[in-house]
Amino acid sequence: MLKKLKEYFSKESLLSQSYDETEKTLNICSEMFDETVRSLRYSDTAELKIDIYEKDKQINKYQQEIRRKMMTHLAVSPRKEIHNALVLISIVIDVERIGDYAKNIEDLAKNHPKKLQVGKYEDTVKKLEAEVKAKFKSVTSAFASDDIKAARDVMSEHRSITKQCDIILNELVSKPYSEIGSNDAVALGLFLRYMKRVSAHLTNIVSSIVNPFDKIGFKPDEEELEE
Template sequence: DRQINVTEMEIRRALVVHASVHGGTDTPEVLVVMNMIKDLERIGDYNKNIFDMAEEGVSFAGSDYVDSVLAYRDEVSTRIALLGEILSVRDEDRTRAYIQRGDELRREFDDHINDLIHSADPGIMAVPRALLYRFLKRVSAHALNVASAVIMPVDRLDYFDEADDTRG
């Protein structure tokens, strides 16, 4: 985590130097990259939160919902890898499909969280699941922010942190 933070600062510093030396013509690209770095770092933070839960002894093994949890884990992990491809290829159609599925996932995670809020399950079972769904939702939202750099102008970046009905 510390090394990631140091690397993030080094990249930001290099971008500021680049913008200073080359003038304002690259400013939009510099802003996009800085935004992407912030979101990628936050993805790492949420992944660390998930590992912290495991270190605290949280386990879904043997539960009725383990298959669902594993399926979400696998899908979110696969989508992170796919994000790298999308950024390399910069295919707008693939990006839009990625964003559409990401929005669906975010809504699914919200539904699970809301169900757990109103669940009669004991806290020791409901709270870890709610936290996991929240962390996976945030990982997904930050991945959508990164992907949005392919199709969105600079002033619209980070719009995936907003509710669907406020995006315009």
């Protein structure tokens, strides 16, 4: 589906610009996520090396520009191109929400007095951080190449990330957490929730490669996954 979309974009300047701008927003979100995680987990000052809210404004600006370009394009384009425009608009909504979760992590870092220590969960949380960070590159690559197999791999990875997050979250709710203290336990729970949602929105983006428009954001049929 995205292959056809990109072939069309190469012929139409407005759509070509919108496609490039979507990739730029993904890269901005990746930068925001990396920096806010560093601030929360590996800094005692919560200072950021980038202006997170300026980055968020850039994403919002791109999103608005893409919408305007899609509207202009659809006003003069054949009816059959409505589908392609809707796919792109759906994708940039997920990108914008990823930016919002990066801001949530930044807010968490500001309100947590020191770098977040997670005790016995340290190895698992570091692994989750690395997996979500790597997922940005995988999603951008799959999006650029219209790689169905890579997209399915990303979708499968999300299940693993979700499972690992849920195991820790359930333990925090059901068992004593004196080892890391109540403040750290609450912060960890929120951080895991934010990472889980970032992963979900990245998965929604690549689902546009695998699924028809009405199923973007949903799992493909199990038979397809096993192929």
